[in-house]
Amino acid sequence: MQSYDVIIIGAGPAGMHAAHALASRGQHVALIDDNPAAGGQIWRGVNNKSIQPARAALESPHITTYYQTRVIATLASQQLLVENPRDAHLLHYRHLIIASGARELLLPVAGWTLPGVTGIGGLQALVKAGMPIANKRVVIAGTGPLIWPVAVFLRMHGAHIVAIAEQQSLPRLVRFGLHLARYPRKIWQAVGYAAQLIGVPFMADSHVIAITGTTQSTGVRIQRGDHQFQLTCDYVAIGHHLVPNLDIAQSLGCDTTPAAVTTTGLLATTIPHVYAIGEARGIGGLDCAIAEGHLVAAVICRDTSAITQWQQRVAHERQLATAIAATFATPATTPLADDTIVCRCEDVTHAQLQHARDWRTAKLQQRCGMGPCQGRICGAATQHLYGWGPDAVRPPLRPARVATLALLQTISTDVE
Numbered sequence: 001m002q003s004y005d006v007i008i009i010g011a012g013p014a015g016m017h018a019a020h021a022l023a024s025r026g027q028h029v030a031l032i033d034d035n036p037a038a039g040g041q042i043w044r045g046v047n048n049k050s051i052q053p054a055r056a057a058l059e060s061p062h063i064t065t066y067y068q069t070r071v072i073a074t075l076a077s078q079q080l081l082v083e084n085p086r087d088a089h090l091l092h093y094r095h096l097i098i099a100s101g102a103r104e105l106l107l108p109v110a111g112w113t114l115p116g117v118t119g120i121g122g123l124q125a126l127v128k129a130g131m132p133i134a135n136k137r138v139v140i141a142g143t144g145p146l147i148w149p150v151a152v153f154l155r156m157h158g159a160h161i162v163a164i165a166e167q168q169s170l171p172r173l174v175r176f177g178l179h180l181a182r183y184p185r186k187i188w189q190a191v192g193y194a195a196q197l198i199g200v201p202f203m204a205d206s207h208v209i210a211i212t213g214t215t216q217s218t219g220v221r222i223q224r225g226d227h228q229f230q231l232t233c234d235y236v237a238i239g240h241h242l243v244p245n246l247d248i249a250q251s252l253g254c255d256t257t258p259a260a261v262t263t264t265g266l267l268a269t270t271i272p273h274v275y276a277i278g279e280a281r282g283i284g285g286l287d288c289a290i291a292e293g294h295l296v297a298a299v300i301c302r303d304t305s306a307i308t309q310w311q312q313r314v315a316h317e318r319q320l321a322t323a324i325a326a327t328f329a330t331p332a333t334t335p336l337a338d339d340t341i342v343c344r345c346e347d348v349t350h351a352q353l354q355h356a357r358d359w360r361t362a363k364l365q366q367r368c369g370m371g372p373c374q375g376r377i378c379g380a381a382t383q384h385l386y387g388w389g390p391d392a393v394r395p396p397l398r399p400a401r402v403a404t405l406a407l408l409q410t411i412s413t414d415v416e
Contacts, residue, residue, distance in 0.1 A: 137234045
């Protein structure tokens with residue numbers, strides 16, 4: 001078993017900066033991420049001057065990186081069972097930082113299971129992995145600030161952006177733009193995105209009501225006010241902002257809300273020696289994640305002057321996070337046809353779920369959430385559609401090899 005002063009779950013901007021700040025203070029850190037490199041889903045493989053120093057600092061001898069590694073179980077006595085493509089490891093920590101990031105909220109719509117339909121960040125990840133996108137026609141739809149950087153990324157890689165269809169109304173977006181006056185860097189960032197998307201049609205107050213096609217998506221039908229129209233495309237990237245990954249925090253027993261891990265002003269959760277930073281505390285963006293990475297390092301190392309400095313920065317950035325949450329709240333969804341698939345892994349339809357009492361009943365009776373994604377897509381969707389709360393989180397947190405499950409059983413038996 002390997003022991004560390006601090007284990008950080010998640011190598012996105014928050015986790016990287018926490019690791020950098022902790023290592024610079026002499027702490028021995030383990031950084032765990034299920035991706036093949038640091039940066040998170042959005043910033044992995046992207047050059048950004050805000051995160052480059054932290055990324056370079058991961059070469060420090062004080063930092064051990066565990067890439068392509070997933071947390072399978074959180075155990076007693078401050079231990080984690082993790083698995084990579086080769087084997088499993090038992091890791092011990094004095095302090096644990098949850099920087100688990102967020103995932104897209106994907107909501108069912110007719111035709112959303114067709115090949116060629118992805119999440120917004122999902123399409124970006126596929127292109128990063130080598131999928132050719134040059135000269136492909138792409139419609140980007142849904143809501144949230146993720147739309148803009150991904151649209152720029154896809155265009156830079158040769159995609160033809162047919163249109164951007166944003167669900168929020170134009171007045172709501174304008175109010176958000178005015179709020180950015182207190183964040184000059186964000187204004188310049190938005191101006192930069194707009195400049196790189198000149199010529200791309202933008203439509204506010206626009207809702208996807210169906211994806212068309214038989215064996216492949218061929219287009220998208222959009223409702224804008226009282227008017228419906230069809231756009232032809234090769235790919236549809238659609239997402240409804242982000243939801244934090246809370247399963248690790250919940251498995252530890254931390255208090256959570258649907259939108260965040262509950263923390264103090266010093267980022268401590270309700271479990272001793274466990275902290276949460278970045279999107280796990282609520283969707284706050286890059287600058288907020290960086291500030292919280294530095295703050296948690298100062299808290300763990302009891303660096304009083306740095307705590308004060310970074311607390312002020314975090315408070316400032318979290319005000320923007322509040323505005324983001326208010327602006328890009330998920331609108332009401334289009335009524336679903338009975339045959340619309342809600343759980344893609346198990347092909348469970350809206351008709352099979354709409355009268356279920358709760359998430360547990362849906363799992364037991366219809367196998368909703370029992371497939372490979374373990375409810376990470378349909379769980380958030382059913383919470384939005386039907387108001388269901390999450391079920392208890394139990395190990396294994398991810399699908400695991402038989403040998404890893406056997407090790408988990410041995411550990412659990414020894415604890416008993």
